[in-house]
Amino acid sequence: MPEPLYRHPTRSEILELAAQEGHDADIPSNVGTIHDIAHRHHSTSSEIEKEKSLKTHKRPSPDLLKDLEKGELHAGSISSLSDDAVPENEELDPNIVWWEGPEDPENPMNWAFRKKWGTVILVSAITFLTPLASSMFAPGVPEVMETFHSTNDMLEGFMVSVYVLGFAFGPLIIAPLSEMYGRLPLYHSCNVAFVVFTIAAAVASNMSMFIVFRFFMGCFGGAPLVLGGGTIADLISREQRATAMVVWMMGPTIGPCVGPIIGGFLTEAKGWRWNFWFVAIVAGSFCLMSFYCMNETSASTILARKTKRLRKETGNDKLRSKLDSDLSTTDLFKFSIVRPAKMFFRSPICFAMCTYVAITYSYLYILFTTFTEVFTSQYHWKGGVIGLSFLGLGIGSLIGQTVFTHYGNKLAQKHMLAGTFVPEHRLHIMAYGGPFLPIGLFWYGWSVQAGVHYMVPMIGTGFIGFGLLMTFMPASTYLVDVFTVHAASAMAASTVSRSFCAALIPLSSQQMYAAMGYGWGNSLLGFVGLAMVPLPLLFIKYGAKVRGWTTVKL
Known part of the structure; x- marks a missing residue:
């Protein structure tokens, strides 16, 4: 396997990508982790050469991490590192698995235009639908109360707002799972679960069932809000990303306000349950489209699979991905919660x-x-x-x-x-x-x-x-x-x-x-x-x- 050239990412690139992917920058993004750049900056040139010869990877000192937590521009911290202070190219350790050059077709950044933007549009559509579902049936609340023979004012409000309670719990679990298994399995599993619980809400026979199903709709409906920004960062270059992010962000900001407008006329025409059947039909269509059209976009997951494949082909068990985080499942959940x-x-x-x-x-x-x-x-x-x-x-x-x-x-x-x-x-x-x-x-x-x-x-x-x-x-x-x-x-x-x-x-x-x-x-x-x-x-x-x-x- 030829040794590819690798341009070290700048601090701003790592921070920006980590924020868009929805995790802290000490967990690797598509271009690496903040620990790498911190260690490079705190090493002398002779230490860097020694590190290359020993093929080692070190973590920064605890004092540096204190600076990072405060986000300040202290002298000697990575914040003072300019973007051009890092060598443009550096040979990788031959046991490090990275992209095969800038045109590597496995890199999602190199996918065809239609494939990339098709994925962005699909993710943005799902991100619009799930917040829309949070309030879509609000005009039909009196009918729901009548159906379940309830006059409790507190339940009247809670049946609408319980959805966002799911938004509080779901992302805490989805985020670390996506770091371990990639974005695609989380999209598929959460989309399917969202459809299932939406259908369950549509056929609920009492208030307790209805509220529980609404809660789980919110838990799984939060997936595109957690994963969408990272997916866009996986696919779209930094220069073109702003437009895609604006389209994606319209979902959580405009969706909850548009939902009741649709829901008001749908409730009048077909009854309150059809608000949920409508969401289930549209979400089911998106789910089928995602199974057919979407591929894994997370660079860390793709490179982990590539590393596993190369280990099997070459028999070299020392191979490891450039984006290997070395974090256990427990650590990821700890960081998330x-x-x-x-x-x-x-x-x-x-x-x-x-x-x-x-x-x-x-x-x-x-x-x-x-x-x-x-x-x-x-x-x-x-x-x-x-x-x-x-x-x-x-x-x-x-x-x-x-x-x-x-x-x-x-x-x-x-x-x-x-x-x-x-x-x-x-x-x-x-x-x-x-x-x-x-x-x-x-x-x-x-x-x-x-x-x-x-x-x-x-x-x-x-x-x-x-x-x-x-x-x-x-x-x-x-x-x-x-x-x-x-x-x-x-x-x-x-x-x-x-x-x-x-x-x-x-x-x-x-x-x-x-x-x-x-x-x-x-x-x-x-x-x-x-x-x-x-x-x-x-x-x-x-x-x-x-x-x-x-x-x-x-």
Whole structure:
């Protein structure tokens, strides 16, 4: 086997890929692990030569890892390594298995255009469908309550929000399993399980069965949210990836708002159970397409299989993949579950941002679980028209995503080019967009209370949708920039906390509106949102100091 040439990845490439693949950078991405570049930078040229001659692989020192956890630009840490400070090419150890040159057909980056973008479109479609299913049957909730002979207001909200509770648990298991077995087996198994539990929800005979099946729909429906970003990073070059990521991200941001619009008319025409039959049919079609069209895209899995094949062909048991992580199954699960908890409770920045996002995200599901009742009782809407009450929220979310994608990234790139970028620059657009959320809640609540024309509260919900996206998106990118190597753990902490809040807080929304009315009820939510508005301003001013005196030991 000829020795291929290998260009060492830069630190920024490793961090970016790890974040998109949804794991920390000390677990190998498609271009390696942060440990490799850390060790190279801390070695002298003579040590590098010695390392090459001894064919060894070392881990960085604990002191370096402390720097990595803080994500700071300390002298002597890998953060100070420039992209051109690494040799362009270096001969690999002959026992290291890598791609056979830049045109290797096994490398997913070299797949045909139709095959690559076909996979991206299919993954984006699945990612759109599963969040859509979270709220699609919301307009049919009164029919569900009637079918199961229930008058419990708490269950009325929980049957909608329990889906996102599954989003909290599923990714914690799916992420480490994908590192061990690759992305494709997880796509196939989760797609099949999602279809099975969707059908089960469609034929449920009592409320308990229905809620349990909805929970498992959320657990398995979270797979494309965990795996999709990594799949796109596997296939699409860095220069073309932004477009694909925007298309993929539209699923979790727009899907939950579009679902009820479809569900309202479908419930009127065929009954609430057909919301689930519709999702099952579409998801089943995607599942069959994925079996036929999709191939494994994870470089670490492909190279592991190649290594196994070459060992058998050559009899050389010393062969190992360049992307071999040397991590046990226990370690992977530990990183997936324990690290986010440590990040949430030990980092003031992570705790504050996760709390802000969790509160605002729970407002989204308060609206999902109450819109039907509000527009039925206040505006006497009936049938499929009920689904249109979610339109303002969807349009506002779409505008918010567009504004953030353009202006948020433009501001960050301006400072990057000037060499003055710090993570807190991500929060400026959050400081401008955050007030739209409480403004929208006040607008929506009091216009509904006054019974003015329905377009007035719908405009208010548009402000809410805009404020939600302008809070959620900057907070996510800020966590990635602050925690760099361990960005995935910070994001997992955010996902779990916001999913728990979105599942549990809406349970009391009906009682709140009954006791306080729509005006003061939404004002209460608005005042809490207003209290959170100064948070990005505080971090813009003091964030660097907070990062300087806190260290999260993972």
